[in-house]
Amino acid sequence: MTQIDPTTMWIIIVGLAIGSYALRFTFIGLVGDRPMPLWLLRHLRYTAVAILPALITPLVVWPSATGGQPDIPRMSAAAVALLVGLISKNVLAAIFSGAATLYGLLYLLT
Amino acid sequence: MAAATSKSYFWKGFRDGTPFVFVAVPFGLLFGVFATEAGLDIVQTIAFSATVFAGAAQFAALQLLQDQTPTVIVLISALAVNLRVAMYSASLTPYLGSAPLWQRACAAYLIVDQSYACSIVRFEKEPDLTIAQRMAYFFGSVTPITPLWILATIIGAVLGAQIPESWALDFALPITFLAMVGPMMRTLAHVIAALVAIVVALLTVGVPYNLGLLIAGMAGMMAGAQAELMLERRSPS
Numbered sequence: 099m100t101q102i103d104p105t106t107m108w109i110i111i112v113g114l115a116i117g118s119y120a121l122r123f124t125f126i127g128l129v130g131d132r133p134m135p136l137w138l139l140r141h142l143r144y145t146a147v148a149i150l151p152a153l154i155t156p157l158v159v160w161p162s163a164t165g166g167q168p169d170i171p172r173m174s175a176a177a178v179a180l181l182v183g184l185i186s187k188n189v190l191a192a193i194f195s196g197a198a199t200l201y202g203l204l205y206l207l208t
Numbered sequence: 209m210a211a212a213t214s215k216s217y218f219w220k221g222f223r224d225g226t227p228f229v230f231v232a233v234p235f236g237l238l239f240g241v242f243a244t245e246a247g248l249d250i251v252q253t254i255a256f257s258a259t260v261f262a263g264a265a266q267f268a269a270l271q272l273l274q275d276q277t278p279t280v281i282v283l284i285s286a287l288a289v290n291l292r293v294a295m296y297s298a299s300l301t302p303y304l305g306s307a308p309l310w311q312r313a314c315a316a317y318l319i320v321d322q323s324y325a326c327s328i329v330r331f332e333k334e335p336d337l338t339i340a341q342r343m344a345y346f347f348g349s350v351t352p353i354t355p356l357w358i359l360a361t362i363i364g365a366v367l368g369a370q371i372p373e374s375w376a377l378d379f380a381l382p383i384t385f386l387a388m389v390g391p392m393m394r395t396l397a398h399v400i401a402a403l404v405a406i407v408v409a410l411l412t413v414g415v416p417y418n419l420g421l422l423i424a425g426m427a428g429m430m431a432g433a434q435a436e437l438m439l440e441r442r443s444p445s
Binding site: 102104106107108109110111112113114115117118119121122123124125126127129130134137139140141142143144145146147148149150151152153154155156157158159160161162163172175176179180181182183184185186187188189190192193196197200201204 | 230231234246247248249252255256259260261262264265266268269270271273274279282283285286287288289290291292293294295296297298300301304305306309312313315316317319376378379380381382383384385386387388389390391392393397398401402404405406408409410413420421424425426427428429430431432433436437
């Protein structure tokens with residue numbers, strides 16, 4: 099893995115610490131009891147389900163560990179983790195089945 | 209008397225929050241390992257977990273840094289991943305908004321998936337709770353998790369240096385995030401938001417500075433919001 103420059107890292111840590119706190123404080127601290135526009139709430143509802151898949155998809159299709167070549171163990175592990183999560187609604191069960199698939203197939207195929 | 213009841217709500221929250229230890233501890237371990245692999249020292253890793261206190265955003269920031277993304281884009285993208293805590297904050301505001309400012313300032317730091325999930329269920333179920341009882345419950349629900357999250361990060365960081373490459377930890381992040389996404393698919397609109405985000409992410413992979421992530425995220429959010437409107441129109445409830 100590439101090493102990250104310490105100054106950059108501290109900028110990220112401090113920036114994220116302040117930014118995350120601002121996100122958390124804005125509504126509960128500043129808005130208080132005033133109502134918020136519906137269109138804003140409607141978009142905020144879908145942030146996590148949009149951003150997380152957008153972040154992961156390229157990592158699944160073109161994994162950095164294989165030099166960007168799509169590979170079967172990683173694709174299968176991703177599919178299993180997603181499916182188990184969808185069906186069981188249990189994050190830990192999904193993580194463990196995905197990891198089991200990854201290691202099982204890596205062991206069998208390499 | 210009032211103080212005694214608040215105290216019992218603190219312990220109610222504590223009990224309801226305890227099962228989430230089984231999510232927070234492995235996730236913290238994983239972050240510690242991942243951070244060490246990325247070259248962070250132990251002080252940076254602890255500072256990261258203790259001040260940002262948002263696993264998904266922390267993972268996202270490290271992943272983007274590995275890809276040589278400019279600092280500003282890393283910050284914006286990681287905060288976008290964390291936008292859901294703003295949603296939680298907004299959703300808790302009607303219940304906790306009239307508490308004293310110093311309590312709300314402390315509570316804000318502790319808004320995470322687990323404390324939100326516990327609290328919103330309890331507040332909806334028991335609408336007659338006083339503000340003091342709600343705050344006690346909220347703080348109780350996050351008390352078992354916070355120290356263990358930081359401790360797990362430290363243990364992961366210490367162990368991380370000794371983990372060989374054959375363990376394929378590069379894929380810990382995708383698996384963890386996908387596992388989190390599954391249970392979030394509560395409605396058709398959530399599914400549509402995720403699918404649009406995936407397609408746009410694949411199409412924009414060539415866009416520089418990883419801006420494709422933000423474009424795909426926004427496209428997904430808009431698709432989800434529009435789908436929700438259309439579904440509401442079709443079946444008024």
